[in-house]
Amino acid sequence: MNSQTDLRPAVVVIGASGGIGRAIARVAARDGGPVVLTARSIEGLNAAAAEVRDAGGEPFTFALDVLAHDTPAHVSEFLATHGLYCDVLVNSAGYGLRGAAIALPIDDQLGIVDLNIRALTELTLYFLPQMVARKRGGVINLSSVASFTPGPYMALYYASKGFVRSFSQAIHQEVSPSGVTVTCLAPGPVSTEFYATAGATHASMFTLLPKLDAQYVAEHAWRGFRSGRRLIIPGVSARLAVFAARLLPATILLPLIARLQRSGNDPCPCGSGKKYKKCCRAGHK
Numbered sequence: 659m660n661s662q663t664d665l666r667p668a669v670v671v672i673g674a675s676g677g678i679g680r681a682i683a684r685v686a687a688r689d690g691g692p693v694v695l696t697a698r699s700i701e702g703l704n705a706a707a708a709e710v711r712d713a714g715g716e717p718f719t720f721a722l723d724v725l726a727h728d729t730p731a732h733v734s735e736f737l738a739t740h741g742l743y744c745d746v747l748v749n750s751a752g753y754g755l756r757g758a759a760i761a762l763p764i765d766d767q768l769g770i771v772d773l774n775i776r777a778l779t780e781l782t783l784y785f786l787p788q789m790v791a792r793k794r795g796g797v798i799n800l801s802s803v804a805s806f807t808p809g810p811y812m813a814l815y816y817a818s819k820g821f822v823r824s825f826s827q828a829i830h831q832e833v834s835p836s837g838v839t840v841t842c843l844a845p846g847p848v849s850t851e852f853y854a855t856a857g858a859t860h861a862s863m864f865t866l867l868p869k870l871d872a873q874y875v876a877e878h879a880w881r882g883f884r885s886g887r888r889l890i891i892p893g894v895s896a897r898l899a900v901f902a903a904r905l906l907p908a909t910i911l912l913p914l915i916a917r918l919q920r921s922g923n924d925p926c927p928c929g930s931g932k933k934y935k936k937c938c939r940a941g942h943k
């Protein structure tokens with residue numbers, strides 16, 4: 659086992675097999691140091707490792723389900739075995755589900771709480787004290803523009819991202835005097851597997867709104883994190899969406915979001931028990 663002083667600083671990306679996490683790993687790799695890639699898919703991790711190597715970094719892959727028991731301790735053990743410590747933690751693992759909260763399976767919805775909230779919080783609180791003691795490094799937590807409003811037909815997801823933003827910004831305020839940064843990254847729609855996983859590829863919210871490239875989001879995230887930013891909202895359209903969400907009264911905003919996210923197969927909001935497309939949308943109850 660290495661002594662504390664022998665350990666090298668690593669960027670640890672949770673949710674690195676695809677999407678935004680994988681893109682952040684690629685960008686972080688340009689600094690030339692170790693990048694630890696974690697997710698469940700070994701295939702995705704191997705592909706990410708090749709990209710990190712190409713970008714000039716030193717990849718380490720660790721296949722794990724962050725919902726498993728004692729994840730932070732397992733990550734820590736992996737790091738110590740390889741002579742590394744967690745200098746930067748990127749919490750990008752997360753998912754959403756599109757659909758009426760009363761119709762989606764409860765366990766699947768609670769999985770959002772477990773992954774997007776519990777696992778992210780546990781990892782952050784485990785590694786942050788070590789960063790503060792070293793007076794260096796920090797955390798990038800993936801929130802979303804969804805954090806700025808309640809989100810009918812993606813209720814659990816929007817609520818989870820609201821938690822991430824509030825938590826991340828609060829602890830940034832607590833730890834930033836030590837030189838440690840906690841950055842909340844809040845993108846709008848990004849072209850990744852996220853919408854397919856959420857069952858939202860046909861929702862107007864996804865089809866109508868402009869989507870950013872994951873690489874663009876990652877470049878903004880890394881630059882903003884390195885300059886100590888508390889909140890990053892990449893792209894003009896996302897910043898406009900946040901501005902609108904702050905400006906519009908809930909009586910206008912929430913029906914608008916519901917409309918953008920509802921599908922004809924959701925239960926009709928009138929409570930008839932029929933599908934929306936066979937009930938109120940069809941003009942009869």
Ligand SMILES: NC(=O)c1ccc[n+]([C@@H]2O[C@H](COP(=O)([O-])OP(=O)(O)OC[C@H]3O[C@@H](n4cnc5c(N)ncnc54)[C@H](OP(=O)(O)O)[C@@H]3O)[C@@H](O)[C@H]2O)c1
Pocket residue numbers: 672673674675676677678679696697698699700702722723724725749750751752753754773800801802803844845846847848849850851852853855
């Ligand atoms: N795409 C968007 O429009 C968008 C916008 C705003 C915010 N976000 C947020 O950005 C983050 C990344 O999303 P994305 O768009 O990159 O989605 P994605 O392409 O679906 O990537 C999700 C990543 O999380 C990993 N993951 C999921 N469950 C896991 C588990 N139990 N244990 C370990 N890893 C797990 C996945 O890997 P495995 O499946 O291999 O485990 C994958 O690497 C999420 O928190 C999402 O909410 C996305």
